[in-house]
Amino acid sequence: MRLERRETPVSGGGEGKPVLVFDSGIGGLSVLSAIRKLMPTQRLVYVADDAAFPYGNWKEDELSAHIVRLMGELIAAHDPAAVVIACNTASTLVLPPLRAKFSIPFVGTVPAVKPAAEQTKTGVIAVLATSATIARDYTRKLIESFAQSAKVQLVAAPRLATVAEDLLRGQPIDREVIRDEIAPCFVEIDGKRTDIVVLGCTHYPFLIDEMNIVAPWPVIWLDPAPAIARRLVSVLDGKIPGPDGKSVALFTSGRPVPPRLQALLKNDGLNAAP
Structure with a gap:
């Protein structure tokens, strides 16, 4: 979605x-x-x-x-x-x-943490990004400033940008790599599931169709573009x-x-x- x-x-x-x-x-x-x-x-x-x-x-x-x-x-x-x-x-x-x-x-x-926190219905969101973006103090400050009331999963996906590059260049990709990279985004806390995944890398929107195929349930993939x-x-x-x-x-x-x-x-x- x-x-x-x-x-x-x-x-x-x-x-x-x-x-x-x-x-x-x-x-x-x-x-x-x-x-x-x-x-x-x-x-x-x-x-x-x-x-x-x-x-x-x-x-x-x-x-x-x-x-x-x-x-x-x-x-x-x-x-x-x-x-x-x-x-x-x-x-x-x-x-x-x-x-x-x-x-x-x-x-x-920068990761669209604020709109995700405003739009979530379950209060459980994930930020999917490169390892470097996840490690930045800037990202954590966004969460502290705008998503204190939400449960936020920070998910580093070190291989996903390369998969997107391969896809856009017409090279074969491994769907199982995508499944493994996004799997930690999908959690259930107090009976409520992740409903929004913030796409914290501009490569990731090109993989939305592939991610929808391997995702365990439907979510909003929040594209900041x-x-x-x-x-x-x-x-x-x-x-x-x-x-x-x-x-x-x-x-x-x-x-x-x-x-x-x-x-x-x-x-x-x-x-x-x-």
């Missing part, structure tokens, strides 16, 4: 600067798709730092320095109107140094820069883009940069 909400597209206009959408891999395309629904004419630059994927394997100080350095290069090259960090692992670590160093707006991605897109519109004060050139997808590894991923990019109006 998924939450549905109709969005009203915002028309373009302005000086033609792109919006930069950044992730460690291709999971951030779930966020880009939501942005595209609200801003159908907006020029977008999607950057997948797949040379450094997965971010969860990095030491925090090294990852922070890497992203800040890379972001400096990207901002210099593309002069974006705003940057969306479409990655929970990165957002919970590097938003403060990025905002301190660069003057343009940054929109981050629509809220991130609305936040971007708010940050830009509704003054959405108009199109000036093609929307592109860049991959830091330089590896060839497989046909299935090329088709996915085209569906979002992106051309893979050579």
Whole structure:
């Protein structure tokens, strides 16, 4: 089961600067798709730092320095109107140094704990995320601030983002891995079951169909992408820069883009940069 909400597209206009959408891999395309629904004419630059994927394997100080350095290069090259960090692992670590160093707006991605706590009917929710996001103090502070009345299961899924990458690239996946990764989300406390699972990684929405197949009972998979897109519109004060050139997808590894991923990019109006 998924939450549905109709969005009203915002028309373009302005000086033609792109919006930069950044992730460690291709999971951030779930966020880009939501942005595209609200801003159908907006020029977008999607950057997948797949040379450094997965971010969860990095030491925090090294990852922070890497992203800040890379972001400096990207901002210099593309002069974006705003940057969306479409990655929970990165957002919970590097938003403060990025905002301190660069003057343009940054929109981050953090686990949707607050809306989950507001919407749960049973009071039992789970946060499914990478090991790094689960370990962050930021995540625990979200729970302390917004979900004190709920029973919250923190579930680290170290293999799930890689499964999503494989799926989007047209490679075979093991459904049993998905079953094992999500199983701890499903608990029963005082006769009440988990009813909402917060998707704390932008890769995970691409696995919802697969997760529904192996889940022991139906839940709401809470995808933060629509809220991130609305936040971007708010940050830009509704003054959405108009199109000036093609929307592109860049991959830091330089590896060839497989046909299935090329088709996915085209569906979002992106051309893979050579």
